[in-house]
Amino acid sequence: MYRIVAIDVRSRREGRDLRKVGFYDPIKNQTYSNVPAILYFLEKGAQPTGTVHDISKKAEILK
DSSP: OEEEEEOOTTSOTTSOOSEEEEEEETTTTEEEEOHHHHHHHHHTTOOOOHHHHHHHHHTTSOO
C-alpha cells in the first residue's frame, strides 16, 4: 500500500508530510483520494508526481 501525501519541496521525499491526502493499494486495486485536500494543494502550486498524476487522472480529479 502506498500513501499519497503532500510534502514541502524543501523536505526530503521520505521526510515529514504536510498532510496525507490518500492511498493506493495496487494488490487490492483500491484507491482513496481526499479530493478537497488534493485540489487545495494543487491550487497552492503543488506538483504531483507522475504516478499520482496518473492515479488522479484515472479518478477524474485531474483532466
